[in-house]
Amino acid sequence: MFTLFKKELDYYLNNAVGYIVVILFAVFVNFLYVKDIFLNGSVSMKSFFGIIPWLFLIFIPAITMRAFSEEKRLNTIELLLTLPVSEAQIVIAKFFTYIVLVMLALLLTFSLPASFYYLAHIYLPEVIVGYAGAVLMGASFIAIAMYFSTLTKNQIVSFLSSLLVLFVLLGISSDLLSTLLPKFIQDMLVYFSPIYHFQNFAKGIVDLRSVYYFVSIAVLFLFLTVVNLEKRD
């Protein structure tokens, strides 16, 4: 499995596209956060972590869109599946490659919180829990996007379909929806929103229910991805 993981990671490390996407993510996060600081006139990690889910909405479908759609287009999926590796090993190797990319992208955003730790004395454990939550949320988004990339040979279709689904998930807890839906439905739906669960981490709280939520989504969609790969007829 390590061989597969290394091959996938090498693709991004030897490819300008990988660097561009990761750097763009970091640039946008830093830019939007600094803009927020100047608008609010105060340093708060809340706005920093508020940006992350919405940038993941673009970033994660962008890095995962080729996961299986490109393998299908080139028919290298047949090559992979006629080598002595299981479908689950292929899926897990790709999943961890994307986790590493998300971690790299998040690492590039760490300079601002790190400077504010010295300048504004923000509470560091809160920041670390927030980052851990971002990785967990990223993992669940990756699993969803990988599943959608098994459904098509077209990278653009894969990108747009996972973007749409993630947008709906993020939109569940939006203010717009709360004005449109009855309160009891809104209360029920909000539990399915990644933002609702990520907010706990952003506050520095490790809520096991939120951990369970992100892990469940990741496991469910990775399982569905494996099932889809097993369907070849």
Place this chain on the structure above:
Amino acid sequence: MISVDKVTKKFKDKTALHNVTFEAKKGEIVGFLGPNGAGKTTTMRIILGYLTPTSGSVKINGLNPQEDRIKILSSVGYLPENNPLYPEMKVKEYIQFIASLKKEKNVDDILTAVALKEVLNTKIEELSRGYKQRVGLAAALCGNPDILMLDEPTSGLDPIEQEKIRDLIKKLSKNKTIIFSTHILSEIEEIADKVIIIHRGNKVFDGFKPKKKGAVATLFKKVVKD
């Protein structure tokens, strides 16, 4: 040994293979002959466990590809139709990737056998079709497989490259069971010990290659017409 027993494969309402039965013994070179769309690739994919037969069974050295796919694939080398490769990888990286998955240690010997050493640091996308085919063959040879399955190994190559690939297959055939598919009649005459002709999903001939020159063509015309 490969044993295919009454295999039928249906895709929705289309029957791609119908009740196909044959055997390939150790050391035999079996030529799989048939027009495009006859069912050659489907048969190969079923043997490898990539596709599941609708009915019937396949055994490779006594193992069922559906149940022991990974174990079987460790001892089978496969060159898929149209030779899918990772274009962005260098030849060396690609062969090392496959060798690592198939636990092959003598990569150098393979690269020498298929004459790839001069393009080791070239990206696959920059190679000629002939060289790409050699890369696919090298990948199929990793892990010292007992069985080689080559799906149209000379397809799309010019006559000189075709000849080179055929020579390579003959050279590699010692102690291996080779099943190769083709629609080129002369290829069967030159390489195969045994011929299996598939037409519209049915096996229409299974036997040793006729020795007389041109006999395969006559046989093919006869059974495909019938």
